[in-house]
Amino acid sequence: MTSRMDHFRQQVYYWVKKIPKGKVTSYGAIAKLAGFPRHARHVSKALGSAPDRKSLPWQRVIGADGKIAFHPDSDHYALQQTLLQKEGIRVINGKVDMKRFSWESPLQQSEHQTENNMRAEEFFR
């Protein structure tokens, strides 16, 4: 009876695969896209237990603050950093400049859209 979380995991994999090479996003953003807004912590679990790590760009998911979430002295940390750098993402002290490398997900785009609509409405008032 874990079909709920199974679905969650499918959604996570689906969206993580949509992150373009050279861009990153956060655990929280993926959780939201997956339809489970408060499950940021579970995104990491899903990635860690993914059946096909090969086809999953897990390295493009980092903390909302732009930092690699693994412990800095771990092998995972080192691997993620090199994988990111290998696709052109600059990592300074374990941190990525989100201003520059964060993926504009469809969700955020639509948020901008409504924001613009608000502006237009105000303009024509």
Add this chain to the structure above:
DNA sequence: AACTTGACTTCAA
């Protein structure tokens, strides 16, 4: 059933 554990996030010092 109670308590702990994270590849998290947000907010307030």
Add this chain to the structure above:
DNA sequence: ATTGAAGCCAAGT
């Protein structure tokens, strides 16, 4: 810019 506390929630003990 850092740090820490509080909130989060399924899984594992």
